Amino acid sequence: MNFQNDIILRTVKGEKIERYPVWLMRQAGRILPEYRKVRSSLSGFKELVETPEFAAEVTIQPVEILEVDAAILFSDILVVPEAMGLSYQMLEKTGPWFEKKIRSFDDLTFANANIDINDRLGYVFDTIKLVQKNLNKRVPLIGFSGAPWTIFCYMVEGSGSKTFSESRKLLYTQPDLAHELLSRITKVTIQYLKGQIKAGVDMLQVFDSWAGILGKEQYSTFSLPYLKLIADEIEEVPLTLFCKGAYSSIEQIAQLNCNTIGLDWNMDIQEVRNIVGESRTIQGNLDPCVLYAENKMIENETKKMLDSFKSRRHIVNLGHGVYPDTNPEKVKTFIKTVKEYEIKS
Amino acid sequence: MNFQNDIILRTVKGEKIERYPVWLMRQAGRILPEYRKVRSSLSGFKELVETPEFAAEVTIQPVEILEVDAAILFSDILVVPEAMGLSYQMLEKTGPWFEKKIRSFDDLTFANANIDINDRLGYVFDTIKLVQKNLNKRVPLIGFSGAPWTIFCYMVEGSGSKTFSESRKLLYTQPDLAHELLSRITKVTIQYLKGQIKAGVDMLQVFDSWAGILGKEQYSTFSLPYLKLIADEIEEVPLTLFCKGAYSSIEQIAQLNCNTIGLDWNMDIQEVRNIVGESRTIQGNLDPCVLYAENKMIENETKKMLDSFKSRRHIVNLGHGVYPDTNPEKVKTFIKTVKEYEIKS
Numbered sequence: 001m002n003f004q005n006d007i008i009l010r011t012v013k014g015e016k017i018e019r020y021p022v023w024l025m026r027q028a029g030r031i032l033p034e035y036r037k038v039r040s041s042l043s044g045f046k047e048l049v050e051t052p053e054f055a056a057e058v059t060i061q062p063v064e065i066l067e068v069d070a071a072i073l074f075s076d077i078l079v080v081p082e083a084m085g086l087s088y089q090m091l092e093k094t095g096p097w098f099e100k101k102i103r104s105f106d107d108l109t110f111a112n113a114n115i116d117i118n119d120r121l122g123y124v125f126d127t128i129k130l131v132q133k134n135l136n137k138r139v140p141l142i143g144f145s146g147a148p149w150t151i152f153c154y155m156v157e158g159s160g161s162k163t164f165s166e167s168r169k170l171l172y173t174q175p176d177l178a179h180e181l182l183s184r185i186t187k188v189t190i191q192y193l194k195g196q197i198k199a200g201v202d203m204l205q206v207f208d209s210w211a212g213i214l215g216k217e218q219y220s221t222f223s224l225p226y227l228k229l230i231a232d233e234i235e236e237v238p239l240t241l242f243c244k245g246a247y248s249s250i251e252q253i254a255q256l257n258c259n260t261i262g263l264d265w266n267m268d269i270q271e272v273r274n275i276v277g278e279s280r281t282i283q284g285n286l287d288p289c290v291l292y293a294e295n296k297m298i299e300n301e302t303k304k305m306l307d308s309f310k311s312r313r314h315i316v317n318l319g320h321g322v323y324p325d326t327n328p329e330k331v332k333t334f335i336k337t338v339k340e341y342e343i344k345s
Numbered sequence: 346m347n348f349q350n351d352i353i354l355r356t357v358k359g360e361k362i363e364r365y366p367v368w369l370m371r372q373a374g375r376i377l378p379e380y381r382k383v384r385s386s387l388s389g390f391k392e393l394v395e396t397p398e399f400a401a402e403v404t405i406q407p408v409e410i411l412e413v414d415a416a417i418l419f420s421d422i423l424v425v426p427e428a429m430g431l432s433y434q435m436l437e438k439t440g441p442w443f444e445k446k447i448r449s450f451d452d453l454t455f456a457n458a459n460i461d462i463n464d465r466l467g468y469v470f471d472t473i474k475l476v477q478k479n480l481n482k483r484v485p486l487i488g489f490s491g492a493p494w495t496i497f498c499y500m501v502e503g504s505g506s507k508t509f510s511e512s513r514k515l516l517y518t519q520p521d522l523a524h525e526l527l528s529r530i531t532k533v534t535i536q537y538l539k540g541q542i543k544a545g546v547d548m549l550q551v552f553d554s555w556a557g558i559l560g561k562e563q564y565s566t567f568s569l570p571y572l573k574l575i576a577d578e579i580e581e582v583p584l585t586l587f588c589k590g591a592y593s594s595i596e597q598i599a600q601l602n603c604n605t606i607g608l609d610w611n612m613d614i615q616e617v618r619n620i621v622g623e624s625r626t627i628q629g630n631l632d633p634c635v636l637y638a639e640n641k642m643i644e645n646e647t648k649k650m651l652d653s654f655k656s657r658r659h660i661v662n663l664g665h666g667v668y669p670d671t672n673p674e675k676v677k678t679f680i681k682t683v684k685e686y687e688i689k690s
Contacts, residue, residue, distance in 0.1 A: 162507060165634055165668050172638035172646075212590075215611045215632060215664075245557075247592045248613055266560050268593055287560060289510055293517035301517075319560075323510050 005139045008069045009202065012238040012259045012281050014313050020306065021069040022338040023142075024331065025242075026321030027062040028074040031328055034061050045090040049076055050123050056130040063139055066331055070140050070203070071131065073196075075124055077146030077207060081155050083120035084188055085110040094159070101158035103170070105177055111155060113184035117191040124192075128199035143201030145193055147208035147243070148185040148230075149223035155181065164213055171222055178222060186226045190233045197236050205240040205262070206230060212245015212264075219249050224256070231257040240283055244320070250275050265319025269308045278313060285319035291330045292323075298330060302337040312343065350484045353414045354547065357583040357604045357626050359658050365651065366414040367683040368487075369676065370587075371666030372407040373419040376673055379406050390435040394421055395468050401475040408484055411676055415485050415548070416476060418541075420469055422491030422552060426500050428465035429533055430455040439504070446503035448515070450522055456500060458529035462536040469537075470544035477545040488546030490538055492553035492588070493530040493575075494568035500526065509558055516567055523567060531571045535578045542581050550585040550607070551575060557590015557609075564594050569601070576602040585628060589665070595620050610664025614653045623658060630664035636675045637668075643675060647682040657688065 003009070008021035029035055035058050039048055048054050059074045078088050078096055088098045100110045118125065131141055146154075154160075156167040170178050193204055208223060223243075231239055234257075242262030243253055253261055254276040263272055263284035272282060290301045306316070316338045322331065348354070353366040374380055380403050384393055393399050404419045423433050423441055433443045445455045463470065476486055491499075499505075501512040515523050538549055553568060568588075576584060579602075587607030588598055598606055599621040608617055608629035617627060635646045651661070661683045667676065 160507075162505075163665075163668075168632070168634040169637040172632075172634055172642060212611065216613055218632070245611075248611065248616075266557065266590075266593065268561055271593075287513070287517075287563075289513040289517055292514040297517060320508075323508075 003137050003140060005069055008315060009140055009238070011313065011315055012203070014278070014281065017312055017343070019341065019343060020309070020314055020316045020338055022316040022335050023068040023070040023072065024062070024066075024318055024322045025072075027066060027068055027331075028058050028072060029322075030324040031322055031326050031331065032058075032061055032065060033328075034058075034065060045076075049074070049079065052123055052126040052130050055127040056134060059127070059131045059141075060135055063135065066328065066335055068139070068335065070142050071135055072142040072205070073124070073128060073131065073144060073201065075127070075144070077144070077151065077209075078154060079121060079124060080145060080151055080185065080188055080192060081111070083115055083117070083192075084184065085112045086155055088154075096154060096159060098154065098158040101166075102155045102181055103166075104174075105180075108177075108180065108184070111181055111184050113187045115188065117188070117195050121192055121195065125195050125199035128196060128201055132200040140202035141200070142203045142205055142240075143193065143196035144205045144207060145189050147206050147211070147223060147241075148182045148189060148226035149214070149219075150208050150210045151185045151189070152178070152182055152222075153210045153213075155185075164210055167210075168213065168218075171218060182222060182226050186229050190230055193230065193234060197234075201237060203238045203240065204234060205242060208241070208243040208246065211243035211249070212247075216248040219246060220252060224249065224252055227253075228256055242283070254280055260315060262317070263319060267319070269305070270310070273311060278311060281313040281315060282311075283315040283317050285317065286334070288318045288320050288323050288326070291318075291326045291334060293330075295330070295333045298333045299337045302334055303341065306338065306341045348482050348485060350414055353660060354485055354583070356658065356660055357548070359623070359626065362657055362688070364686065364688060365654070365659055365661045365683055367661040367680050368413040368415040368417065369407070369411075369663055369667045370417075372411060372413055372676075373403050373417060374667075375669040376667055376671050376676065377406055377410060378673075379403075379410060390421075394419070394424065397468055397471040397475050400472040401479060404472070404476045404486075405480055408480065411673065411680060413484070413680065415487050416480055417487040417550075418469070418473060418476065418489060418546065420472070420489070422489070422496065422554075423499060424466060424469060425490060425496055425530065425533055425537060426456070428460055428462070428537075429529065430457045431500055433499075441499060441504060443499065443503040446511075447500045447526055448511075449519075450525070453522075453525065453529070456526055456529050458532045460533065462533070462540050466537055466540065470540050473541060473544035473546055485547035486545070487548045487550055487585075488538065488541035489550045489552060490534050492551050492556070492568060492586075493527045493534060493571035494559070494564075495553050495555045496530045496534070497523070497527055497567075498555045498558075500530075509555060513558065513563075516563060527567065527571050531574050535575055538575065538579060542579075546582060548583045548585065549579060550587060553586070553588040553591065556588035556594070557592075561593040564591060565597060569594065569597055572598075573601055587628070599625055605660060607662070608664060612664070614650070615655070618656060623656060626658040626660060627656075628660040628662050630662065631679070633663045633665050633668050633671070636663075636671045636679060638675075640675070640678045643678045644682045647679055648686060651683065651686045
């Protein structure tokens, strides 16, 4: 591969590592003043997502400023529903908002799976190519998408929600419509991830951010089968599945064709390791709120997490995206603590 | 006791029952047209909460209209912070909002634990007395409060939130302040629950609605010790603890001095029963979204849940409060299905 730093790829494969690799979900974003400078020169969040030059710049910023062991593409999971015909706005403070919502078979005209992925999402692939050119093999680049269930939540609800009760309602009232929409999202997502691979990403992560609002049985009916379809299609690069809150389904997730399982901060590392065994890498899971604390506490909490690993197959991350008002200096303390930690042999 | 219907009390004690008892969290509220009629004649939610005549009326409505096996006091967990000096508004659509927030020791002037509980919350006790008079022993009355951790979340955040990151931040940045505030809330909550017992409630439930946002260790530091203080003080009536999302702490919750453990819809009934054993009653946990479905599916999903019980120590409920746009006829289908279900001996 010839990366200057390939420690995350070696960890994914279970190879010998000298220290644990570390990156942060949402590292490319609002925490960095350098990001805010780029963002404020533009008309809005979407211009940043859709302009390869700027999206590539903020993708690389954390590699240079925070010295993380991987870059992650700056983009949004909602580019997929938009590509299918359901456009969104990103409202300051309240978050994503869709004018149309999918509530009936008729609404599926706004959920088109027969699209030319290069035509609709070519700007993402261009960003990836530009990142790889400028990153120049310093660290690997992670691409991503939302899981079909999570994308479904937004397409049905039309916005963020605490309970996504409209989305969950549809599973009981119109299961055929739910499966049709999930199938369409899956089809586009597979094309999208393959496009990212072709454009040059080195790893992929699928975010099932709303896994935790489904019970075990519903998760196995409406999310896992679609994750399986995706996982079985991704062969060229390592795949991470991050199913936030899916406490009851870790065993099933570990049976999918993925390399790494992401954990949120409420999941117990040792319990999950016992379920998963040594055949997968585990990623996570410091509470993002730890980064609000004094340096000494950040060091202690980080070391406590590292002590709990008892295996080399771990990628260090937070258990959720870094919160926007986190001081980048605290992030550096976290990263430094990880990098200086000596793995017990 | 001489209740016309005491099946819920017998279930709590593990006595022999002829069928499972059933009630719904938030049964007294927006789903009933009869409630909306009372509510629309008043200036707002708080007038309804604070006027015993009206609060008592809507408390009893579901007993008469839905034929549930228990009444639950119509009130709000936020009357406790208000009694301590932090008043709130209930905004249409966005929910609770506090003008002041607790972020420093100075702010604790708005979190006074040395209050005359009868002076501040006498209206709740008056409601309880009026309910008991008008309910006239048809079914038991359940009183309630929020858990200290959940009340803390609102007092620090100042509103609802998806992540309550300000509240969680305080646990790392100012743990002494956090424990002081939690202690104060606990002291007032114990007085408040004892006041409810004195006024005549037959059972109590403590809602830890935001349990799920803490990891296992933090939950055992910042929530469980305060729940224990409360549980150890409540001796006169049966106590239910509903710690939503506390998947990793069920074993610890089962060690507290409570009679019943409430489960959300993501918790697996058999797994929890295996952990808890037969020494506690379990309450829950149908997904509230099932009540959006056709009657046949409601019957099937309800029976599937009942089949999973394999024990008599179960109180049937939803895994969360009934959603406001639920059709009361669907609630009746759910209740009828439970009442007609034959317990296998």
